[in-house]
Amino acid sequence: MIDPVSDLRSVREATDQLLTAAAALDNAAVAGPSRLPGWTRGHVLAHISRNADALVNVLEGRPMYVTAEARDADIERDASRGLSEQLDDVRASAARFQDTGAAPADWQRTVELRNGVTDRAARVPFRRLVEVELHHVDLGIGYELEDLPKEFTERETAFLAERWSAREDVPPTRVLAGGGEWRTGGAEGTPVTVSGSPADVLGWLSGRRDGTALECAGGPLPVLPPL
Template sequence: MIDHARDLVSVHDATERLLTAAAKLDNAAVTEPSRLPGWTRGHILAHLARNADALVNVLEGRPMYVSAEARDADIERDAPRPLDVQLTDVRATAARFQDTGAAPADWSRTVELRNGVTDSASRVPFRRWVEVELHHVDLGIGYELEDLPEEFVERETDFLAARFSGHPDVPSTRLTDGTHAWSTGRTADAPAVTVTGSRPDLLGWLAGRRDGAGLTTDGGPLPALPPL
């Protein structure tokens, strides 16, 4: 069962790790490319702040973003800001998200995210945890997939395997780290390929953060995954 209150604590801890690490940067480093194509580190910090605001909107029953264009424009607007402004914004918006999450609410209710996607309100804190952890890695400042909390890696791998489950463009695939296995893709078929590797490498591949070079298969190439 999803424990939203526990996830909120994990979000807070992950945010503090990110803020502490990012505080060691300088203004020039914020303008340098991140690991995400086309985005600087400033884009990532701006996105994290605006995403916190957007998830507050979700929890309070408003549209997550006014539009996709407005979302992108806000990130572009905020990306060039100095480091101190970026960090203040990330911290303040994170605090608003925590305050909203602490308010009495029906956590079993269904909420709407982007592009018509719906989910239980109880999963929103975990979705924020995903944003903070993976984008901390994307900053390229020494925090790697291997540094992610074990619980997070397992749960996000579960989530992404389920996301691709039944996808017509993904062949039936079995993922394993040697101790645990996940199934994804066209699961009605007999498994077409078994992909083996460490949990960080499996997560990195599923999340589009690694090309799968650290993974092996039981024959043939890695399946091609659609963008998230």
């Protein structure tokens, strides 16, 4: 069951954890490479801030971003800032998101995200949690997929499996991890079975690990589309 109020608390806790970890960096480290190709840690921090404001737009009924080009330009504009300015922005934008989420609202309403994607408003706090948790890992500062909360890993695995379900460019796949089981991919053909640790499975589904640590029975490891 989706509980946006509980998810908002988790977002606050995850943001505080990220801010504490990032505060140990310096300006040179912020300018250094992240784990995302072509992005510095400054790009990641800028994206975290701008995503908070974008999700405020979503909750308040405005377009998430004016355009894809404007989104990218805002991240580029903010990526070169020093540590103090980055942290202030993450903190302030996170507070704006929390304030918006705390306002009385119909959580069952449909909202529009990027590229015409729609969802229930109730899932927006979890979508924000995904941004904070996975991009904390992307900073490459000691927080790994193995450190993610168990409940979050299970929920995000289910979310990504749902994302790739009914995709004919992904073979039918049975996913096993940590005692959980999910189905994804198309419906035609005999499913392959992918299994591994929860962190390795999530890393594969989210494009953060190549899947070499996974076991795949019944065929080759499926190649997933980019997120």
